[in-house]
Amino acid sequence: xxxxxxxxxxxEGEKAAVLKRDWHLPLSFHRxxxxxxxxxxxxxxxxxxxxxxxxxxxxxxxxxxTGQDGQSPTASAAPQDLPTLILEAVKELEAxxxxxxxxxxxxxRQQQLAGNGALFEENLAPLQKRCESLVEVYFQLHQQVMxxxxxxxxxxxxxxxxxxxxVLSSLVKR
Numbered sequence: 001x002x003x004x005x006x007x008x009x010x011x012e013g014e015k016a017a018v019l020k021r022d023w024h025l026p027l028s029f030h031r032x033x034x035x036x037x038x039x040x041x042x043x044x045x046x047x048x049x050x051x052x053x054x055x056x057x058x059x060x061x062x063x064x065x066t067g068q069d070g071q072s073p074t075a076s077a078a079p080q081d082l083p084t085l086i087l088e089a090v091k092e093l094e095a096x097x098x099x100x101x102x103x104x105x106x107x108x109r110q111q112q113l114a115g116n117g118a119l120f121e122e123n124l125a126p127l128q129k130r131c132e133s134l135v136e137v138y139f140q141l142h143q144q145v146m147x148x149x150x151x152x153x154x155x156x157x158x159x160x161x162x163x164x165x166x167v168l169s170s171l172v173k174r
Contacts (some may be wrong), residue, residue: 034103038130041096045137048089052144055082082151089141090163096137097167100130101174131171138167 107127114120142164149157 034099035126038096038099038103041092041099042133042137045089045092045096045141048085048092049137049140049144052082052085052089052141052148055085056144056148082148083153083156086141086145086148086152086160089144090160093134093138093141093167094163096134097171100127100134101170103127103130104174135168135171138164 104127107124110118110120145152145157145160145164152160
């Protein structure tokens with residue numbers, strides 16, 4: 001473990017030195033890294049949605065379905081697992097939204113700087129693709145939450161719906 005920690009420290013130092021020396025190169029590197037981070041977050045979110053759907057299909061509404069072993073599921077499995085998975089998915093949705101909003105803000109700033117002669121990439125296709133994929137995942141997750149509304153209870157469902165509204169409205173407004 002110490003060897004791994006030493007190697008990690010050395011590599012981080014080398015990365016910092018390269019970025020400091022070649023300050024003009026990291027823009028494409030950072031863009032690619034940001035794009036990969038967003039893609040990974042989106043894939044993680046889609047995986048969570050599939051987990052929620054599988055749990056919902058396995059246990060059924062209000063735990064009426066049967067488990068994978070053909071037995072009736074325990075009463076505590078669905079109420080604990082489903083809300084936890086949904087809350088994690090909503091948290092990841094909000095993180096992905098923040099990444100999109102950060103990228104939009106960067107694009108707006110670059111557009112402003114272009115008025116002063118700075119280079120500006122006018123292509124909105126990657127940003128539009130991000131927004132569309134995020135909204136698609138948003139609606140999938142919203143659909144799962146609405147399907148599981150009886151499992152979530154009267155106190156959790158309104159909070160989740162409020163968080164969903166905030167995510168969509170902030171994307172539309174910005």
